[in-house]
Amino acid sequence: MKQLFSFIRKEFHHILRDKTTVMILLLMPVIQIVLFGFALSQEVKDTKVIVLANTSDDATRRIIDRVDASEYFDVAVVAHNSNDIDAAFRDGKAKLAMVFEDHFSENLKHTGKAHIQLIADATDPNAATSFLFYASNIITNYQQDLSPTQTNSGLITPEVKMLYNPQMKSAFNFVPGVLGMIMILICAMMTSIAIVREKEMGTMEILLVSPMRPIYTILSKIAPYFVLSVINFATIMLLSVFVLKVPIAGSFISLLTVSLLYIFVALSLGLLISTLTSSQLAAMMISGMGLMIPVMLLSGMIFPIENMPVFLRFISNFVPARWYIDAVKTIMIKGLGLGDVLKDVGVLILMGTVLVTISLKKFKVRLG
Amino acid sequence: MNISDNSSPIAIHCESVSKNYKKIEALKNINFDVKRGEIFGIIGPDGAGKTTLFRILTTLILPDNGTATIDGFDVVASYKEIRKRVGYMPGRFSLYQDLTVEENLEFFATVFNTTIEENYELIKDIYIQIEPFKNRRAGKLSGGMKQKLALSCALIHKPSVLFLDEPTTGVDPVSRKEFWGMLQKLREQGITILVSTPYMDEASLCDRIALIQNGQFLRIDTPENIVGQFADILWAAKSDNMHKLLEDLRNDEQVKSSFAFGDSIHVTVENGQLTVDSLKKYLIERGHKNIEIQPIEPTIEDCFMELSNTQI
Incomplete structure (x- = not known):
């Protein structure tokens, strides 16, 4: 037992003396949450709008004024022809274009029908959806003010065209995603690197030629990253509740249980990687390419799993983060309990058990 | 395994051990015994198979053929027993560079279920030299001090057999001399030492040596006997054009062999074949x-060259 404690203390020394790494590991969740929560937010504010109205009349001016007055938009350019619109999109001078048909006001008055074409820059599909939603709202409001008695909304028909990305992809809940990513990064990547470092430095040779039991080596390598993960979990929870105002709708205990289970799976993944590699670089590449990318792309964090091709959907079943993110969404966002995530929990337990068994079997008592 | 005890006169026993890496034969049929309390040197150039032999004996890798025992324990079947009782210092400095001198020593003491205090007497002579720097990180030590720390760590559990793989490589001459002095002291404490080195001049400091090349032992004997068995006449030759000198000597059929040794060429001549004057004339x-051209006494290196020459 004394061996184990001394070994764990040594591991903490290693980590705490590498101040840069420890800072990165502790600040990473904060930075990610802030980035996703604010810098990369879907919130629409002062979006530049380009307007094309060949016949300047009362109705077009009123609608343009309303758009400009709203906090969402800022009418930046008035175009003279459709080439101006293309240019503005290309140069990034506008994200949304409003094209009024000729004789807009007259048409509206006489036929009761007029057309506005809305063109959005859909390089960021989620943002584009929001622009269109807000712009349509403003137009609908104007229409209702114009004829409050008339409930028929067929007067002005906004025609929506999604530029650059015609297939819209849905927004995501990033807090569960960030949780899933950070845990993998710290547990799997850092643990595997820490174990492989001993091999690379040659200290593993001395540890092997000693009465130290291999399980102690593994446990002590895991311990500090377990602690770091729990700290990061707490940071993300505090930030999401108090800064992002995303409340934990379900039970915190259930959320913690699922998270600890996920940490266990991630640690055993790291352990497995460490048994397969013998250089820190290789361990980093495998955890980077082999873990981070699937976590980001196949976990449902960014792209919904339901929309994936069958093959990728099949692969996503093997990504632990997929199950964890699903469980977190269910508990944290939907407010359901452990009973509703039994499938996720079962899969994670199965994954952890298989991974730990394989890596303990593969952990060599001799040099490779 | 009932023959295993510290009083048995044989500390290391190695019988027809061989090891291949894919198609390369790293060790070929190695046989030798090391007596208790002996300093046994494995002398040979880089790539001769020294580290492979050390790794087999320290249970780190498995031999393809043959058996080896340490204190009577088989390196394959009883590897756990061996790991409790041997000390091992790998060829590369393998301590934690980001831990201090004292933390390294303390860590390895607990790894071996002991404390610094318990065996302080054994390492005192060595550790006392680095103790003033005990709060310095191991990575910041000089080569000689690193080596002393590594030796202290390998000794902290009072091993019965000490394996030192090229302990003096990359260490300055003064520290090297000091280091061999420490090994003599350890032998007096009854510790068996197996040490490898590429430096031929260190061979004479061992009780017995094995000359190794291409995975084979060329000879096992005391350094004195190995030098004594050198049967030929040995001269050191110099001239203005050393490169051409070596070429011309090698072209002379009466010269058995010639090798560049530092600033001269060592020439071996079979007895009665050639005289200094006739060679000069040539x-x-x-x-x-x-x-x-001067007659000289053979060194271990001359013997090594001689033996490896006959092997080829």
Whole structure:
């Protein structure tokens, strides 16, 4: 037992003396949450709008004024022809274009029908959806003010065209995603690197030629990253509740249980990687390419799993983060309990058990 | 395994051990015994198979053929027993660079279920030299101090057999000399030492040595006997054009062998074949100037060259 404690203390020394790494590991969740929560937010504010109205009349001016007055938009350019619109999109001078048909006001008055074409820059599909939603709202409001008695909304028909990305992809809940990513990064990547470092430095040779039991080596390598993960979990929870105002709708205990289970799976993944590699670089590449990318792309964090091709959907079943993110969404966002995530929990337990068994079997008592 | 105890006179027993890496034969049929309390040197150039032999004996890798025992314990079947009782210092500095001197020593003491205090007497002479720097990180030590720390760590559990793989490589001459002095002291404490080195001059400091090349032992004997068995006449030759000198000597059929040794060429001649004067005459004919030829006593290195030459 004394061996184990001394070994764990040594591991903490290693980590705490590498101040840069420890800072990165502790600040990473904060930075990610802030980035996703604010810098990369879907919130629409002062979006530049380009307007094309060949016949300047009362109705077009009123609608343009309303758009400009709203906090969402800022009418930046008035175009003279459709080439101006293309240019503005290309140069990034506008994200949304409003094209009024000729004789807009007259048409509206006489036929009761007029057309506005809305063109959005859909390089960021989620943002584009929001622009269109807000712009349509403003137009609908104007229409209702114009004829409050008339409930028929067929007067002005906004025609929506999604530029650059015609297939819209849905927004995501990033807090569960960030949780899933950070845990993998710290547990799997850092643990595997820490174990492989001993091999690379040659200290593993001395540890092997000693009465130290291999399980102690593994446990002590895991311990500090377990602690770091729990700290990061707490940071993300505090930030999401108090800064992002995303409340934990379900039970915190259930959320913690699922998270600890996920940490266990991630640690055993790291352990497995460490048994397969013998250089820190290789361990980093495998955890980077082999873990981070699937976590980001196949976990449902960014792209919904339901929309994936069958093959990728099949692969996503093997990504632990997929199950964890699903469980977190269910508990944290939907407010359901452990009973509703039994499938996720079962899969994670199965994954952890298989991974730990394989890596303990593969952990060599001799040099490779 | 009932023969295993510290009083048995044989500390290391190695019988027809061989090891291949894919198609390369790293060790071929190695046989030797090391007596208790002996300093046994494995002498040979880089790539001769020294580290492979050390790794087999320290249970780190498995031999393809043959058996080996340490204190009577088999390196394959009883590897756990061996790991409790041997000390191992790998060829590369393998301590934690980001831990201090004291933390390294303390860590390895607990790894071996002991404390610094318990065996302080054994390492005192060595550790006392680095103790003033005990709060310095191991990565910041000089080569000689790193080596002393590594030796202290390998000794902290009072091993019965100590394995030192090229302990003096990359260490300055003064520290090297000091280091061998420490090994002599450890032997007095009854610790068996197996040490490897590429430096031939260190061979004479061992009780017995094995000359190794291409995975084979060329000879096992005391350094004195190995030097004594050198049957030929040995001269050191110099001239203005050393490169041409070596070429001309090698072209002379009466010269058995010639190798560059530092600033001279060592020439071996079979008894009665050639005299210094006749060789000088031959070299003058070939246009050499300032020729110096002197009879010298053979060193281990000469013997090694001689033996490896006959092997090929």
